[in-house]
Amino acid sequence: MKPAPFTYHRAETLAEAAEMAATLDNARLLSGGQSLMAMMNLRYVAVDHLIDLNPVAEIAGIAIDGGRVTLGAMTRQRAVLEDAALAACCPILREALGFVGHVQTRNRGTVGGSLAHLDPAAELPGLAALLEAEITLTGKDGARTLAMADFPQGYMTPDINPGEILTSLAFDLWPDGHGWDFREFAQRHGDFAMAGVGSLIALDAGGRIGRAAVVLIGVGDGPLRLRDVEDILTGEAPSDALFAAAAAMAAARPMSGDALVTETYRQHLSGVLVRRSLARACARATEAAHA
Amino acid sequence: MPDALPKRTITLTVNGKEHSAETEDRYSLADFLRHGLGLTGTHLGCEHGVCGACTVLVDGQAVRGCLMLAVQAEGRQVVTIEGLANEDGTLSPLQAAFMDNHGLQCGFCTPGILTTLTAYLRDHPNAGEPELREALSGNICRCTGYDTIVRAALAAARTIREGAKA
Numbered sequence: 402m403k404p405a406p407f408t409y410h411r412a413e414t415l416a417e418a419a420e421m422a423a424t425l426d427n428a429r430l431l432s433g434g435q436s437l438m439a440m441m442n443l444r445y446v447a448v449d450h451l452i453d454l455n456p457v458a459e460i461a462g463i464a465i466d467g468g469r470v471t472l473g474a475m476t477r478q479r480a481v482l483e484d485a486a487l488a489a490c491c492p493i494l495r496e497a498l499g500f501v502g503h504v505q506t507r508n509r510g511t512v513g514g515s516l517a518h519l520d521p522a523a524e525l526p527g528l529a530a531l532l533e534a535e536i537t538l539t540g541k542d543g544a545r546t547l548a549m550a551d552f553p554q555g556y557m558t559p560d561i562n563p564g565e566i567l568t569s570l571a572f573d574l575w576p577d578g579h580g581w582d583f584r585e586f587a588q589r590h591g592d593f594a595m596a597g598v599g600s601l602i603a604l605d606a607g608g609r610i611g612r613a614a615v616v617l618i619g620v621g622d623g624p625l626r627l628r629d630v631e632d633i634l635t636g637e638a639p640s641d642a643l644f645a646a647a648a649a650m651a652a653a654r655p656m657s658g659d660a661l662v663t664e665t666y667r668q669h670l671s672g673v674l675v676r677r678s679l680a681r682a683c684a685r686a687t688e689a690a691h692a
Numbered sequence: 693m694p695d696a697l698p699k700r701t702i703t704l705t706v707n708g709k710e711h712s713a714e715t716e717d718r719y720s721l722a723d724f725l726r727h728g729l730g731l732t733g734t735h736l737g738c739e740h741g742v743c744g745a746c747t748v749l750v751d752g753q754a755v756r757g758c759l760m761l762a763v764q765a766e767g768r769q770v771v772t773i774e775g776l777a778n779e780d781g782t783l784s785p786l787q788a789a790f791m792d793n794h795g796l797q798c799g800f801c802t803p804g805i806l807t808t809l810t811a812y813l814r815d816h817p818n819a820g821e822p823e824l825r826e827a828l829s830g831n832i833c834r835c836t837g838y839d840t841i842v843r844a845a846l847a848a849a850r851t852i853r854e855g856a857k858a
Contacts, residue, residue: 403718403719403720403723404718405718406697406698406716406717406718407698407717407718408698408717409698409700409717409718409761409763411763434759434760434761435741435756435759438720438741438758438759438760438761439740439741439759442720442739442740442758442759443740451717453761453763453764455764479753502830503744503829503830504754504808504812504827504830505744505747505754505755505756505808505830506741506756506759506830508753508754508755509755509756509759509760589829590826590829591829591830
């Protein structure tokens with residue numbers, strides 16, 4: 402099983418990669434290759450030119466500055482998982498990245514590659530939606546930044562124009578002491594989730610939920626922010642009854658169904674995961690408030 | 693098919709020895725190791741990143757040999773199953789533990805498991821069973837049921853903690 406023939410191009414700088422992306426016909430960008438190479442091996446994807454972004458050091462790295470985090474597109478998933486400073490200020494990243502593939506794929510797989518691939522069950526696009534990240538795309542003639550909410554155009558279809566390169570992801574940190582939880586259900590560890598959920602909770606001074614963000618992955622075309630659930634949580638004191646109401650609301654959403662996982666089962670899983678996730682995130686926020 | 697498939701010569705270090713060889717642009721690192729260098733210890737199972745049989749170490753990190761191109765290994769240090777034994781030819785503590793604990797049956801998945809665990813135990817010599825099972829989650833074995841593999845890995849971890857090199 403071999404990819405169809407193509408010509409490999411090694412880009413050393415972003416400018417060089419952008420020039421190649423603008424001029425080569427039927428070209429694809431290669432980041433970690435943990436999805437693209439598999440699709441090429443299976444010949445779902447055939448290209449004439451492959452532009453390797455791996456040597457482009459200027460779009461790799463983690464920066465935390467003034468309450469804002471910027472992740473270069475070529476930052477390895479393992480680097481995000483193992484970064485102690487990120488784990489301290491945004492602990493959901495470490496919890497979620499542990500579900501991304503396996504150690505061998507995280508060693509190569511990148512933040513930008515996962516976002517650009519936009520698998521509906523992928524954790525990184527879900528985190529980007531949860532954290533209301535901004536995505537920067539760079540082309541030969543300049544860069545543009547868009548909100549993660551506007552990035553998915555449909556099933557595995559990101560808003561990336563021909564010749565553009567996804568270069569970074571940036572988001573504002575939640576306040577110190579916020580609660581978090583990420584969990585998913587898959588048949589085996591590291592498999593694509595049948596459903597997954599991420600939650601962030603900030604309590605106000607009175608111990609009520611001041612701010613909530615909840616996202617589902619693996620249930621539709623892309624990450625699904627549960628704005629209606631967030632609305633009923635805000636202003637309320639955490640309680641089992643509240644989590645149950647949130648779960649029922651999440652499970653009532655239309656979801657995707659396929660030969661292996663029916664829509665009804667996904668809805669059931671989503672409800673259970675949302676209930677447990679909110680309970681954990683609220684418990685962590687409460688714990689931090691009493692620490 | 694085009695007459696001339698895109699090719700180039702790459703130079704890399706494999707198991708401590710420098711090699712220069714020609715490869716098609718589209719060749720995976722695993723295919724290059726097997727067909728270009730004759731190192732057939734690296735096995736290809738699924739060829740789409742799921743089974744883990746092709747795992748090799750690149751600059752010390754475990755990676756899928758089927759999802760990385762040979763041309764991307766230019767200038768890198770690669771270690772395969774052929775490079776795990778001690779210099780005098782005796783088995784590494786991990787290899788010895790697999791032999792002692794019956795950690796393999798047909799052996800097809802074993803090269804990927806040994807490379808994965810070599811890197812993992814180097815970085816996590818205090819790993820217990822839950823951590824080792826998770827570290828092994830990216831390697832599929834259809835013979836053993838994993839219990840003897842985990843037992844071997846725990847035994848190797850003990851040996852390494854007692855001072856042997858992974």
